[in-house]
Amino acid sequence: MTRTPLTWLYVPGDRPPVVAKALAAGADVVVIDLEDAVAPARKEYARAVTAELLRDTQPVPVHVRINALDSAWAAGDLTALATLPGLSGLRLPKVTAPDTVRQVAALTPLPLYALLETALAVEHAHAIATAHPALRGISLGEADLRADLGVRADTGLDWPRSRVVVAARAAGLAPPPQSVHPDIRDLDGLAASCAHGRALGFLGRAAIHPRQLPVIERAFLPTPAEIEHAETIIKAAATEEGAQALPDGRFVDAAVVATARRILSLASRN
Numbered sequence: 001m002t003r004t005p006l007t008w009l010y011v012p013g014d015r016p017p018v019v020a021k022a023l024a025a026g027a028d029v030v031v032i033d034l035e036d037a038v039a040p041a042r043k044e045y046a047r048a049v050t051a052e053l054l055r056d057t058q059p060v061p062v063h064v065r066i067n068a069l070d071s072a073w074a075a076g077d078l079t080a081l082a083t084l085p086g087l088s089g090l091r092l093p094k095v096t097a098p099d100t101v102r103q104v105a106a107l108t109p110l111p112l113y114a115l116l117e118t119a120l121a122v123e124h125a126h127a128i129a130t131a132h133p134a135l136r137g138i139s140l141g142e143a144d145l146r147a148d149l150g151v152r153a154d155t156g157l158d159w160p161r162s163r164v165v166v167a168a169r170a171a172g173l174a175p176p177p178q179s180v181h182p183d184i185r186d187l188d189g190l191a192a193s194c195a196h197g198r199a200l201g202f203l204g205r206a207a208i209h210p211r212q213l214p215v216i217e218r219a220f221l222p223t224p225a226e227i228e229h230a231e232t233i234i235k236a237a238a239t240e241e242g243a244q245a246l247p248d249g250r251f252v253d254a255a256v257v258a259t260a261r262r263i264l265s266l267a268s269r270n
Contacts, residue, residue, distance in 0.1 A: 003269050005029050005061075006204035006220045007213045008177055012037035013046035013064070016053070023059060025210035031063045034077055035093050043073045047080050054086035061088035063113065068094040069103065082108035089113055093141065096121045098131030105134040117141035118148045122160045129171035138168055139206075142179035154193075158200065165201035175203035184209040194219030203266075222267045230260035230267075 009027035011019050013034045022030045032053075038046045050064060064087060066077035081087055088111070092104060095114040104112055112134045116122055122145070129138050142157060151157055168176050178197040181190040190212055194205055198220055205216045222230070237257045 003028065004203075004266055005177075007216050008063070008204070008206045009210065009213065010037065010065070010180065010206060010208050013050045014038050014042040016049050019050075019053065022210070023062075026213055027060065027207065027210075028204075029061045029063055029088070030058075031065055031091060031206070033065045034073070035065050035067050043067065044076070047073070047077055051080045051084060054081065054084040056086050058086045062086060063089040063091050065091040065093055065115075069100050078104065078107050082110065089136065091115060093117065094121075094144070095128055097124055098127045101128060101131035101135050105132040110134070111136040113137045113139070115139060115141045116160075116164060117144035119145070121145075122163050125164055125167035126170055129167045129173055135173070137173055137176060138164055138171075139176040140164055140179050143182070161197070161200050161202070169201075175201055178202045178205040180206045180208050181212065182208070184212060187211070187215050190215050191219055220266075222263045226263055227267050230263040233257055233260040234264065 005028035007027045008029045008031050009022050009025060010031045010033050011022040013019070013032045014037075019030075019032060032050050034043065034046050034050065054062060054064075064077075064081055066081070067073040069092070081090070090104065090108065090110050091113045092100060093115045094117050095101065096116075096118055097120075101112060101114055112132070113136060114128050114131075116125060116128065116138060117140070121128065122140075125138065129135065140157075140160060145151075145160060146157065149156065149160075164176050168174065178194065181193055183189060194216055197205065202220075204220050205212075207213055207216060233252055233256060236252055237260075
């Protein structure tokens, strides 16, 4: 069974030594970025060194964020990367409609992940999430979305966040990971933000520095108290069918049991 990912570490594709360090940093998935992290003059170099690396299998799953489909570089990205054995998925930036997913799916057998970065994309979230069987996940690109909406306070993004969580669930996809926390020194802020994201239904988070990885993992793994409570629920459900109350007064029904099973599965990272 595939390990449930909680951390996605982004790394610029035009910096091979940094990519090599990222592959050994302990992230569940390494995302080599050919888009925002790479200057236009470095795009072709980034693509070439990434393709060379991914001709071989890697120690962890590797995704590549290609350039936007309407850019001058996307066609070359897809041609160079579409069938490489070391690549586990493609992340598609600035998706606003399901046709983008279908166009890319026609060109590669790889799993696809759509990044929703505008108000229009959020409005089309469910249509994008159900665009093609090759699509395995959706998530927000919050920096671009914040600029598009003119949002100043972080809470202004809570509705789009919930919209994406609901769309992913309705489409039968995994819960989306949170967008990056841009201040790599602010680990307390990262932890607080992760706790808020977890409460909204996100699972895991993108990172831009290895020091963020353990904070994210701790935030999204169940606590010992949550695990103990889940085990109590499963034991109760095994002895008596149907709705019931635990000795401490908490109510247990089929939905509560399903949640407990998800907690225990995540605790074992299955």
